[in-house]
Amino acid sequence: MIEVDDLHKTFRTRGGPVKAVDGVSFTAADGEITGLLGPNGAGKTTTLRMLYTLMAPDQGAVRVDGFDARTQADEVRRRLGVLPDARGVYKRLTARENIAYFGRLHGMPARELDARIEALIAALGMEDVADRPTEGFSQGQRTKTAIARALVHDPRNVILDEPTNGLDVMTTRALRAFLQSLRAEGRCVIFSSHIMQEVAALCDRIVVIAHGRVVAQGTPDELRAQAGRDNLEDAFVHLIGSEEGLTA
Helix, strand or coil, X not given: CEEEEEEEEEEEECCXXXXXXXXXXXXXXXXXXXXXXXXXXXXXXXXXXXXXXCCCCCEEEEEECCEECCCCHHHHHHCEEEECCCXXXXXXXXXXXXXXXXXXXXXXXXXXXXXXXXXXXXXXCCCCCCCCXXXXXXXXXXXXXXXXXXXXXXXXEEEXXXXXXXXXXXXXXXXXXXXXXXXXXXXXXXXXXXXXHHHHHHCCEEEEEECCEEEEEECHHHHHHHHCCCCHHHHHHHHHCXXXXXXX
């Protein structure tokens, strides 16, 4: 479980302070996919970076399985698997070597690591590319490698920032099925996306962020009812109060 309580983050720029996150609070439960939805510049990625300890909040708290991200950061990191907005993989290493490297960073025993790598390669359908250098990989192959690398230590909590961004239809379908399998295993999944069909199909609960604040949260049906709209995209635009949601 991931609990987010009153997060604030302001950046200092030449043009003055910019408040990126302004009091975001929500809970992502085990065995559910929680969607983080908002237009570009809403504060989604900044919020996620504070969740996985890359960035410290100015105010507020994040707890992962009861551990505080500020004072118990190492414990939190052990319990998180993260696909960040940057998908960088080591190009000279094969997909398998990329995954293994991160497993060793987590201190996994060799036998356990080998078994986990094989399980992830099978689950993500990577058998045909597992032993190829990642230089020249397609966007989908890089994303699968990055997801496997993030999950190699078998975390109970998973944070995915735009995991299907730029992927073709078949790879997107495979990743959707994989996310559903994570939920079925009882993991806590936070999934950021700007694609309404994915959010509606995958997410048990949705947190809508606009201008650094949570403007609505609930199940897809609850958000449609709250906005008085039959279509989730129309509900989203209504809830954020701007047509910019259509181009998010």
